Amino acid sequence: MDFSLSEEQKMIQQTVRRFVDRELMPLENEVLQSEGKYPTGVEPGLYHELVMKAKEMGFWGINTPEEYGGANLGAMMSALIAMEMGRTLVPFTFGGSADNILYHGNEQQKAEYLIPTIEGTRKSCFALTEPGAGSDPSAIRSTAVKDGNHWVINGQKVFITGGNEADFAMVFAVTDRNKPPQNGGVTCFLVDREMGWTSSYIPTMGDWGPASLYFEDVRVPAKNILGELNKGFDLGMQWIGAGRWRIPAGAIGTAERALQMAVDYAKQRVSMGHPIAEYQAIQWMIADSYVEIEATRWLVLYAAWQAEQGMDARHASSVAKLNGATMANHVIDRVMQIHGGMGYTKELPIERWYRLVRLYRIFEGTDEIQRYIISRNLLRGHVKIGEAL
């Protein structure tokens, strides 16, 4: 067993670290001041400059297959990069990638949706959740009814990330009421905004909100079915499953940076004649935070390693997501506590992180759903206790 990084991994990790330190960290004040103003978190002109710099460095399309002009760095490297990017609250992504399920499109769909998304000229959103169907996507009620060469979609979607900005949506709708949704009753459609859906912004405790999408007799050409008719549910699960270890990977970077702030602050903040770092109450918060961060790191890397090997990484990803979401909330809470009143102000990024990481326990499967998945796998014998090695 070898826990060390390869020379290439170290080199990429250091390059991303420098990009974060030099290009993103200096923008943090601006991002803190302009919360809720821009969908990208940063003034669009400035964001464009960052994109150009990332492209100059050759850091574009890091997860995109080589045949589509990307670097295809793989899951392990993506996890390491996500850890570095999580250190800053400037929400930047090395673009040039597209939703995994768009690769299931036919050649025409790839030309119209996948490639423009990779190139950044079109924006997608993933529309599964509905007012009555979140943790249980099999409860979706949006319908698509065949009418000649078209399907007519009716229904509403909620909490759709990027839904206000998207040019097209991957929409999941019931196409066969006689079959259970998870077993042949649901289809995924590629639906352009021009086909008639509308959206509205949902304010949240985070820095930028998702959207509600509304479909009233939206006519979609039959050629816009993604994948196969009545096979949409599997695609939806594939999309969700792909991201689960990325969330805790980013959380590691955030928690590490916050913990370093707490360590520095504890050494210089004096109370009752001593730096607070000398008090055991503070030392234990620091120690517990460090242990939890390290535990998440290895769970994330294990899930990413499984994904990279082409193994089924769903169980390991649920374990990493549950652990990482809990860890981030514990650590940021302790870091705020160590900073006292200062931690609660908007002068420091801590209160922003506090609000941000709360989401990790809710989206892409709540804590309870991860526990449900993990225990179900164990109870049904899909995963054996202790078989990780």
Ligand SMILES: Cc1cc2nc3c(=O)[nH]c(=O)nc-3n(C[C@H](O)[C@H](O)[C@H](O)COP(=O)(O)OP(=O)(O)OC[C@H]3O[C@@H](n4cnc5c(N)ncnc54)[C@H](O)[C@@H]3O)c2cc1C
């Ligand atoms: C900011 C944000 C962005 C999002 N982006 C997207 C997106 O891009 N696309 C998309 O489709 N969706 C998106 N979502 C939706 C997200 O996936 C759902 O909010 C999430 O799955 C939970 O569903 P719900 O909100 O309906 O809660 P519910 O499912 O109603 O759950 C309410 C509570 O009940 C618990 N619960 C539910 N079922 C069980 C059970 N069987 N056992 C135990 N406890 C249970 C839950 O854990 C939770 O605590 C986003 C949500 C947010 C907040």
